[in-house]
Amino acid sequence: MEISILENLQTLNEDVMRELLGDDIDEIKSFRQQFLVQAKGSLQKIAGHYRQDNLKEIKEEAHYLKTSAKAIGAERCAYYLQALEDAALDLEKQKCRAYIESLSIEIKNVFRACNN
Amino acid sequence: MKLDITKTPAVLISQNLAILDLNDAALSLFNKQPDALRATPIDQYIKFSKEISNNLSDQWLNHTVAAMVSNKQVNIAFLPQEQNTYLLMILDQPACTAATPQNYVTGSWMYNISEKAFQLSNTCAALLALDQKTAVPIERILNSFREIDRALVLNAFKEADLDKKPFCLEVHTDHSLDSSAMQFICQGLQDESTPDILKGILKRNVYSQVLNCKLYEQNERRRRALEGGRIGTWSAAKSSQSLYFRWDDQTCKLLHLPLKENHGDLASWLAQIHPQDVQSVKDAIEHSFNTNLDFEREYRCILQNGESIYLYAKGVLSCDSASGTTFLDGVIIDHTSIYEARTKLEESNLLLEAKVKSRTAELNQAVKHAEMASQSKSEFLSMMSHELRTPMNAIIGALDLLTHQDNSFEEQELLDTAAIAANNLVSILNDILDINKIEAGKLELDCYDFDVSKMLNNIIVIFGPIAEQKGVKLKVVEAKDMPSELNGDENRIRQVMFNLVSNAIKFSVNDSKDNGLVSIELSCTKVNSLVSKLVIVVKDDGIGIDEDTLKKLFTPFTQADKSTTRRFGGTGLGLAICGRLVELMGGGIVVNSELNVGSEFAVNIPIWNFKTRQKALLYPCINIYSNEHHSDHIEQLLDKLSFYCDNVTQQPIGHLSTKASGSHCLDILIVRSMTDIHELDTKPVITQKVLILYQQDILSQVKERFKSAFKLDIDTLTFFTLEKYLTQLKEQTSIAPETLQEDDFIVDLDTNLEPNNTTSHELPLLIVEDNEFNQKLMVKQLSRLGYNCELASDGIQGLKMWQSGDYALVLTDCHMPGMDGFELTKHIRKLEDKDKKQAIPIIAVTGAAMKGDQEYCLSVGMSDFISKPVTLAKFKNALERWYGN
Amino acid sequence: MTRKEVEHVERHPKVVLLCDDVEELAGVTDVISSQITAFRTLNNFSDMHEVIVDSTPLVIIIAMSTVSKSVELYSRLAKEGALDYPHENILLCENRESGIGFRCCMKNIFRDYFIYKPMYENYRLRMILHNALLRSKEAHDITNIREEHFGRIDEDLKQLIDDAAEYHQSAEQTLKDARENLQQAAGINEVQTALIQDLKAQHIDPLLDKLESQLADSVSELTKRLKNKQFSVAELSALLTEKSIPHTSQHAVQLKESKPEPKREAPSKNEGFLDLPPINDNNMARSEQRLKNSKIMVVEDNEIYREMISKILRDEGHEVESVGSGLTAIKMLRKHKYDLIFMDLFMPELDGYNTTKNIRNIPNCKSIPIIALTSNKNKDLIRKWASLGLAAYIAKPSTKQSILKAVEKCNLAH
Missing domain, CATH: 3.40.50.2300 (Response regulator)
Incomplete structure (x- = not known):
C-alpha cells in the first residue's frame, strides 16, 4: 500500500479488510468498532502529549494507531498518522498540531464511513 | 570390783512370784539361760519347805526359809525391795540358829597390834573397798571410813592395843553410797597365845549391801557417761557466808588439775577462769544463791599449759532446810569444739552474709544496668528509626521524582530496585518502631467498621505480582458466610495478614520443587450469641519450621534458621509483631508446620460487631460457561454469585454464543487452560458483555485475546472484586461500543489541564521544613507540578513569612526545632481569628503514618496531612484539593 | 509462572563456568542461566577438558578461588590444547582481588573480569556475558546466517564473508600474538624492562589498539557491505513480494466475485513470487x-x-x-x-x-x-x-x- 500521496487514498478502503477477512461483515464491523474505540483513546492521548510537549510519546502513539488504521483500511488516517509520526520525530510542533487536527477530522470521517 | 554378795545367788521376783532378774551365781545354780528363766514362777526352781503364797507375809520377809534347789538344801532370805519386788538370797549354809542373822554380810579381819597392820578376809576387803588383803596398814583402813569416823576408829584401836578388849563401832564408809552404817566389831585377841593379834568382823546389812552394790554400779555408769561426755560434776555448798566447792575427777581432768585438788573455796574455783569472765561467773553464782535460781553460764578457762577452753556450766540449787546449807550442784561441759564450730559457723555466716550482700548489690546494679540498657535500646532504636526515616523519606521522594523522568529501560530498572530497597528499609524501620511501641504498651487499637473482603483484595493486589515473580501461586478461599463489614482495627489486621502472606510467599519457595502454593483462607465463625471470631489461615508448602524454632517463632529477631535470614532477608520482627498484635486484639495464632512440607498459620480474632452480607441482585440471570462442571472453583463462584443473582446457569464453553444477546443477562466465561483458549479461538470475536475468570498461568494469553474484556483471576476471587466487576459491567451496558459519537474524536490542543506549564498557580506555596535535603526535594517536586514555592526553615521563620507575604497554602513539617508545625498552625489560626482573615489551608507533612498523629494534626487546626514519603501523586492529590480553596 | 530451569548441565554449552566450588557460585550461575540456557558449570578438570574439546564453548568463565588459580587453570587448559579455537574468556574474582583481575585483563590474559563476591551488579555480569557472546558470535553468525537463511545466496558472497571472518580472526589472533610476545619481551635488566614497559604502554599499545580498531572497522565495514549485499537480496525478495500484492489481490477480488471459494486457487496463480x-x-x-x-x-x-x-x-x-x-x-x-x-x-x-x-x-x-x-x-x-x-x-x-x-x-x- 502506498501512502505517500494523499489524493490516491481513501478514508475507508473496504477492500483492505475484504482482502484480509473475506466477506464476514460482522467480523469486519467488529474490527472497525475496535479501531474507533482505540482511535478515541489514542487521539486523547496524543492531544495530552501534545499539550505537554511530549513529542516522543506522540510518535509512539501515532505509530501504534497507524498499524490499526492500515489494518482496517483507513488509508487517509494512516497517512496523517505517518505524517504526524515524522513531524513528532523531527520535533516540529506546529506541524504536529496541524496533523493532529487533520487526524481528528479524518477519524470523524472514518466514523461516518463505518456507520453508513 | 565384785562384792561377795554377788557371789551369793540372788533372784529378784515380782509380787506374784515370777522371776524378774537373777545374777550369775543364781544362773549357774539353776543351770539355765536367763531368757528361759525370766517370767517363770519361782517355785518351779525352788522347793520351799513351806508352801509359798502370793501374799508374802511378814513371816517370810526378812527371814530365812529352808528350801531345796537342785536337790540341795539351802536357806533363802527374803528381802523386800521397792515396787513390791523381792530379792531372794540363796544361802548355802543350812539355816542355823546363830545370833548373827543371815541377813548380814560379814567379813572377818585380824589386826597385828605391833605391826599395826590388818589381815582381811575377802568379804571384809570388799566391804572396805580395798584390794589389798594382807598387811594392810591401819591408815589405809581408816581411809576407807568417813572422815568423821576415822578418829573414832583410831581411838578404839588405840584403846584395844592396850586392853585388848572387844569393841563395836558404827562406821560409815566414804565409798558406800547409802548412809547406813556398818558394824566394826572387835572380838578381842585371837587367842590368848598371841597377844598381838586382835580379831574381829565387819558386818553389814545385806540389803544395804545390795543397794550399795546397785548404787555403785549406777555411779559407775554415770561416771563413765560423764567421762565419755567430758562432763565434770561439781557442787558448791554455802553455809553462813562461806562457799565450799567440790568437784570430781572428770572436772580435774577437764581443767588439767591434779586429781587431789578437787575442792576449795570460791577463789580456787574461779582461779582457772579467764580474767574477762571471772566477774560474770562470780556474779552469776552469787545471783543463783541469792535468788534460788539455777545457774547457767558459758565461760572461758585458761589451762596451765596456756590453752584456753570454753566451758558450759550449769547448776541446780537445792536447800537442806535441816542444816541451813544451800547446795549448788552442777556440771561443766567442755564446749570448746562446739564453740569453735559455732564460731566458725558464725564467721562463715558473716562471710556468707557479706557475700550475699555484695552479690545482691551487684545484682541490683546489673538489673539497673539491664533496665537502663533496655530502655536506652528502645530509645536508641526509636530515635534511630526516626532519624533514619527522615532521610529515607527524602530518598524515596527523590527516587519517585526520578521515575517520572524519561529513563531508559535499564535506568528505570535500577531506579525501581533502589525504590524497592528504600521502601523495604522504611518498612523495616516501621517494624522496629512498632515492636517498640507494642513492647512499651503504647500501641492502641483503632477499631471501626471495615470491608474485610476489600482488605483481602488489597493484600492480593499487593502480593499477586510478588508471588508471580517468585513463581508462587496465590489462592484465596473466602467463606460464603463472611460478613460484609466487621468492626476491628483494619490496619492491624491487614498488617498481620501482610506479614503472614509475605512470609508464606518468601518461604514457600521450596528447593525440591518449582512452584509454590500459598493459600489464604478467611472465615468467620460464631463463638456464642455475642462473639464471633474471624479466622485467617495462611498456608504454604515451603521449607517448614522445625519444632525448636516453632517455640520461639514469636519472639523478636527469630527466623526459622540463621541461614534463612541470609537467604530470605527480613528483620525477623514480622512474626513477633503479628503475635503481639493478635494478642492485643484478644486473639491467638496457631502454627502447624512440618519440615519440607509446609507451614500453616491460623489466626483467630474475636469480633463483636459485624454486618452480614445482604443480597444485592444485579442481574436477572447469569450464564457460566465452563468446561469444568464440578470443582471447588465453581462451587465457590456459585456461592458468591448467589448474592448477586438468583438465576445462575452452567454450560460448557462450546455453548457460548458470541453474539450479543441483548438481554440483561451476564455471561461468565471460565478459561482454565490453553485448550479452553483454543476452543474460543475457533469462535468469532466476543462482542457481548462478558466476565472472564482465568487461571493465573495463562494470564498473558487471556490478556492478549481479551484485551478490553473484564477479567479476574479465578483463584483469588473475592466478594469485593466480584461485586466491583459485576457492578461495573452492569453500568457498562449503557456505554455500549456503538454509542461512540463523532464528538469523541474532537481534540483540544490548547486547554492545558496539566499544571505543568501553566501560569495559573501564581500564588506561591509556603514550605516550612528544617531538613535541607527535604526542602530541595519538595521544591523540585512542587515545581514539577507547576507550583511556585517559598521556603522557611522553621516555624518562627514560617510565621514571619506568612505574616508578610501572600501565600495560597502552607505545607509544613510537624517536628522542627524552635517552633514546630503544630505551634505554627496554632499561631496562624489565632492571628487569622483575630484579624477575621480567611483561613489558609495548612497541610502537614507527617513522618509517622499513625492514626493518632493525623488526628492531632487536624485537632490543632491543620487542614490536611500527607504522610511521608511524599510522592508526586500524594502532593498532586492534596494540592488539587486545597490549592485555591 | 514456572521458574527457569537451573540445571547447568547443558550437553553442548555455549558458555561454561569453570570453578572449584560450585556452591560459592550459585548466584553467578543463576544470573548466567537467566541470560543463556546453553550453559554448564564444571569443577573437575577432566570434565572441563572434555566439554571444552567436545563443544568448543564460545565463552569460558573462570572463577577459581583465587585469580592465580584461575590463570593457572586457563594456562593448563591452553597447554593441553583445549583452547585452540576462538573464544571469549571472562575472569570472575573476589572484590579483594579486583586489582589483579584488572591487571590480568590489561595484559589480555582475560577479555574481561567481574567481581562476583560480593556481587553488586548482576546486570553488569549479564552485560559482560552478552557482549562476550555477541563478540564471539559475530564470527559464528556470519556462518550461521549463511547456513540458515541465505542458503540460496551466491556462493561467492558466502566465500567473501567467510574470508572476511577468517581474516578478521586471524588478524585478531596475530595482533593478540603480537601483544603477547610484547608482553613477554623483557629487557636485560630491570631498567630496561621498565623502559620497554613504558614504551609499550605509551607507544606500542596505543598503536596496536589503533591498528586493531582500524582493522576491526575495516573488517566490519567489509562485513557490513557484504551483509548489505545479502540484505539487498532479501529486500529484493520482499519488494518483489510486495509488488506482487496488488496484482494478486485484484485477482483475488475477481475470483471472489465469480467463485464462492477462491482461496485455494489464489496462490497458484501467482507467478511473481520469488524463488x-x-x-x-x-x-x-x-x-x-x-x-x-x-x-x-x-x-x-x-x-x-x-x-x-x-x-x-x-x-x-x-x-x-x-x-x-x-x-x-x-x-x-x-x-x-x-x-x-x-x-x-x-x-x-x-x-x-x-x-x-x-x-x-x-x-x-x-x-x-x-x-x-x-x-x-x-x-x-x-x-x-x-x-x-x-x-x-x-x-x-x-x-x-x-x-x-x-x-x-x-x-x-x-
Missing part, C-alpha cells in the same frame, strides 16, 4: 496437508492487527498463538515448539530485533523461521534485523495472500 518453485495442484495439496499442522506464533503489539493476522492464519487451519510483546513470546518459545513466527518490528519494551536476538539464543529456536512484519522504512534497522536471520518480510497491513505466501515459502524452505 517459489512452480506450484501444481499436487504440490499444493501436499503442502496444505503439512501446513494444517503448523504451529504459528504471532508477535504484535497492536491487537487489531494481531487479531487479523491470527484470524487469517486460523482460518487456514493453523494453530495460532498470538502474543502482544516480545517478552511473552520468548517465554512461550522456551516452553513450546513453534514452526513459524510472525513478528512486528516496533513493539514497546522489547522490539523485534532484540526479541529475535533472544529467540536465537533459545535452543531449538536457532533456525525457526521468522517473518518480519513492518511498515517501517528504516532500512538500517531491518538490515540489522536481517542479520539475525529472517525468512521473509511483509509490509503491513498486507493482504491475506501475501501472508499465506510467506507461510508457504517458509514451510517449503524447511
